[in-house]
Amino acid sequence: MAARHWLTGAALLALSFTSATAMAAPDLTAANARLTALLDKEYPSLDAIYRDLHMHPELGMQEVRTAGILAQNLRKAGFTVTEKVGGTGVVAVLKNGDGPTFLVRADMDGLPMEEKTGLPYASKARATYEGRATAVMHACGHDTHVTYLIGVARALSAMRDSWSGTAVLIGQPAEESLEGARAMLADGLFTRFPKPDFGFAAHVGPLPAGTVSIKAGASSSASDSYSITFHGRGGHGSMPSATIDPIPIAARFVTDVQTVISREKDAATFGVLTVGAFNAGSAPNIIPDAAEVKVNLRSQSPAVRDLLKTGTARMAKAAAAMGNAPEPTIRYLTGAAVMMNDESMAETARQALTPIFGKQLVFAPASVPPMSGSEDFSEYVDAGVPSLFFGIGGYDSAVLADLKAKGEPAPTNHSPFFAPMPEPAIRNAVTAIILSIVGGVRPEAK
Numbered sequence: 001m002a003a004r005h006w007l008t009g010a011a012l013l014a015l016s017f018t019s020a021t022a023m024a025a026p027d028l029t030a031a032n033a034r035l036t037a038l039l040d041k042e043y044p045s046l047d048a049i050y051r052d053l054h055m056h057p058e059l060g061m062q063e064v065r066t067a068g069i070l071a072q073n074l075r076k077a078g079f080t081v082t083e084k085v086g087g088t089g090v091v092a093v094l095k096n097g098d099g100p101t102f103l104v105r106a107d108m109d110g111l112p113m114e115e116k117t118g119l120p121y122a123s124k125a126r127a128t129y130e131g132r133a134t135a136v137m138h139a140c141g142h143d144t145h146v147t148y149l150i151g152v153a154r155a156l157s158a159m160r161d162s163w164s165g166t167a168v169l170i171g172q173p174a175e176e177s178l179e180g181a182r183a184m185l186a187d188g189l190f191t192r193f194p195k196p197d198f199g200f201a202a203h204v205g206p207l208p209a210g211t212v213s214i215k216a217g218a219s220s221s222a223s224d225s226y227s228i229t230f231h232g233r234g235g236h237g238s239m240p241s242a243t244i245d246p247i248p249i250a251a252r253f254v255t256d257v258q259t260v261i262s263r264e265k266d267a268a269t270f271g272v273l274t275v276g277a278f279n280a281g282s283a284p285n286i287i288p289d290a291a292e293v294k295v296n297l298r299s300q301s302p303a304v305r306d307l308l309k310t311g312t313a314r315m316a317k318a319a320a321a322m323g324n325a326p327e328p329t330i331r332y333l334t335g336a337a338v339m340m341n342d343e344s345m346a347e348t349a350r351q352a353l354t355p356i357f358g359k360q361l362v363f364a365p366a367s368v369p370p371m372s373g374s375e376d377f378s379e380y381v382d383a384g385v386p387s388l389f390f391g392i393g394g395y396d397s398a399v400l401a402d403l404k405a406k407g408e409p410a411p412t413n414h415s416p417f418f419a420p421m422p423e424p425a426i427r428n429a430v431t432a433i434i435l436s437i438v439g440g441v442r443p444e445a446k
């Protein structure tokens, strides 16, 4: 029985290996030559768009000008465009015969900070952030993302004979606050428009220019923030029996909740629980009527994410019950799931793109831990769109070598000095995504 089972398994493995190899190695040389010629022709206009976007960054949910430029360019490329989806979001659809529906996303928002790059096209923009005036900068490279999306649109339009199906391109607002993906989904992204079978995105970072990185499996950490308000009954500090004091209830919660990490979570898996704020009371002789704590949870697997979330809520309710207080109010503030790259898409893309990018294609298997940052593209994946999220290098290797010699790190995303080289970042993002589409990178049929 066991032997027969093994034979069947080996035969199946051989079969699937053959078909995977046949599927995974399309000859993209010709498609790449055609795309390169197209990008040579289009890049000057893409560069002008990039510089304009860089000079005029907008904060999350304020991307009116950016969305307008994106919408206009996507329409010009032949797409049917809908604006104001989930706030300032843009959705562009191009139907090109039978075949799968795929998503390509760019995020559009800048950050509330002053640019110090000294670039001739540095931003001098200002805006209002949480009620206060601030400088604004594209310090996360989302200007390169909006530009690559326009490049992807032009290439899909010009190369219609190289792919078939339906393209859904989206300009997403407010990635930085992890709100935008959820806002677009809540506004019917996958019901008012064709629901994608799979998706792509790319993010520029301080890797050497030319680098395209693929991370199989988890590529970023989940982050969830909650506000928990413990309700009591306020009163005089000398008469606690006439009150329900929320301070010891919240204090007990702060210490007890760490047992979710130390006693409930598998000790070998990543998970962090931080109480970052504790606000209650005003004077020593007043028992307040409420205490608020703010909790941030970090995890790298759906199981741990769920454990931290349910464990925190359970501990909060239990602390209130122990103090004879009403149920606490638990409010979700913001968050994003672990970004899970589809493993079959990552592997097929690795095989298809290695002949194109050579050693500049960097592949990390699922066993390598994800980065600590978070990314709300995971919302689309969790809504049923298996995806591949590329990392794109934007830094001049000479600049990186110089910084290394001086013992200084390269400016990361969100640094006021963050200045990726737009041309390799934009061209490589377009190339990785277009050749993945043309090359048949898609999730394995289940």
Ligand SMILES: [Zn+2]
Residues within 6 Å of the ligand: 139, 140, 176, 413, 414
């Ligand atoms: Zn960012």
Ligand SMILES: [Zn+2]
Residues within 6 Å of the ligand: 140, 141, 142, 175, 203, 413
């Ligand atoms: Zn970003």
